[in-house]
Amino acid sequence: MKLSSFGYPTKDSIALFIAIVVSLILFFSNSSVRVREVQADVSDIINIVLSPQKWYKDILNVKKQNQILTETVTQLTLLNQQLLHYEFENKQLREMLNFSEDIPLSLKPANVVNHHFASSVQSITIDVGKNDQLVQNLAVIDLKGLLGKTISIGENASTVQLISDKNFRVSVRVGESRILGIFHPTQGEYGVISGIPKSANISIGSKVVTSGISDIYPSNIPVAEVIAINIEDVEVFQNVVVKLSATLHNLGYVFVIQ
Amino acid sequence: MKTKLYLKFFGLLIVTAILQVIFPSISIKSILLKPDLFLLFLTYIALRYGRFSSVLFGFCLGFIQDITTQIELLGAFSFIKSITGYLLGSIFDYERIWSKQIRWLVIVGIYFVHFSIYYFIQLNGSLTTFLVGTMLVSIHATINLAFLFLMNKFIFNSKLV
Numbered sequence: 001m002k003l004s005s006f007g008y009p010t011k012d013s014i015a016l017f018i019a020i021v022v023s024l025i026l027f028f029s030n031s032s033v034r035v036r037e038v039q040a041d042v043s044d045i046i047n048i049v050l051s052p053q054k055w056y057k058d059i060l061n062v063k064k065q066n067q068i069l070t071e072t073v074t075q076l077t078l079l080n081q082q083l084l085h086y087e088f089e090n091k092q093l094r095e096m097l098n099f100s101e102d103i104p105l106s107l108k109p110a111n112v113v114n115h116h117f118a119s120s121v122q123s124i125t126i127d128v129g130k131n132d133q134l135v136q137n138l139a140v141i142d143l144k145g146l147l148g149k150t151i152s153i154g155e156n157a158s159t160v161q162l163i164s165d166k167n168f169r170v171s172v173r174v175g176e177s178r179i180l181g182i183f184h185p186t187q188g189e190y191g192v193i194s195g196i197p198k199s200a201n202i203s204i205g206s207k208v209v210t211s212g213i214s215d216i217y218p219s220n221i222p223v224a225e226v227i228a229i230n231i232e233d234v235e236v237f238q239n240v241v242v243k244l245s246a247t248l249h250n251l252g253y254v255f256v257i258q
Numbered sequence: 259m260k261t262k263l264y265l266k267f268f269g270l271l272i273v274t275a276i277l278q279v280i281f282p283s284i285s286i287k288s289i290l291l292k293p294d295l296f297l298l299f300l301t302y303i304a305l306r307y308g309r310f311s312s313v314l315f316g317f318c319l320g321f322i323q324d325i326t327t328q329i330e331l332l333g334a335f336s337f338i339k340s341i342t343g344y345l346l347g348s349i350f351d352y353e354r355i356w357s358k359q360i361r362w363l364v365i366v367g368i369y370f371v372h373f374s375i376y377y378f379i380q381l382n383g384s385l386t387t388f389l390v391g392t393m394l395v396s397i398h399a400t401i402n403l404a405f406l407f408l409m410n411k412f413i414f415n416s417k418l419v
Contacts, residue, residue: 011310012308012309012310012313012344012347015310015313015314016313016340016341016344019313019314019316019317019336019337019340020337020340020341022317022333022336023317023320023333023334023336023337023340024333024337025333026324026332026333026336027331027332027333027334027337028333029333030330030331030332030333032330032331034330034331034379034382035330035331037382038378038379038382041378041382
């Protein structure tokens, strides 16, 4: 609109404005089909003219939405990680419950609070002790098999000598023929079974379980699995190499057999 | 003095309206074309009396044209004629600055704008193609320009534009 030298609209512009407004009111107040078609076309034209503005607004919205979504994705990723952890924990606990139901033993669940693999005695610390009626020399197992035995008991915590400790021994039975032998740890998760006569028929993959002769360990607790057998002429016994059933690394939950 | 002027305008308006009605039409693509004498009258008002008068006359002429020719699109001609009157009135404001050629060029442009808006409304919803529409705008504008040229030459002795 043209402005006068004082910045106000001129009378020409005002007259034009009034004329246009009156004309448009007259035109669009008519409800005929042709007027509606013109109205639709005018709307289309306005839409086309305003499309860059709309596009720009859309871009800004997309940018803002992208930022919000990125934040949401990050939050959900963190939440997902937490849920995965819960799922894993839940699965482990369910397996533990099933395991405890299968074996008719009194099991005391415990959390592993510390590891001592580098000390003179390979051990772990668990968060149960005298207050939980624990005493020395109780067998400790995990989901898969024998893990060790309690060696010192505190009020609320206990130390467990691991099966991988060099001084650890346990009487075992090997295979279906249940031949008696003694388990000795060697390195890491491996060990040997001594005292197996050459005549004993055992094979690779045979299960090694506690014999039950000891006062400490109940019978039939999984200990290891045979992975190699060496028979030498000069030796009296077979050299049976086994791999431990229990998982020594990444220990989280254990059971104390009371 | 003013009464005389109003009477002159009123007389011219009556003559224009009668001529507009009785003027023979030519048919192009089944559309009847005849020179828009109201537009010529508006051009005369704009070039002689300036923008304000031409806007008012444009609206009035358009309104009369709406009532007499197409009541269905009431308001269309008054809208077009108001804008055209405003644009033509600019020539009056810049008469001393613009040369004759520029003034004619501006009139050509304004006539094309006038008929473009007119045919945009008139042909809306019909199956007429854009090419035919453009042709109609061009022919109608040319006819009107020819009439303006003749009017300027023989009635106003080339002093109107």
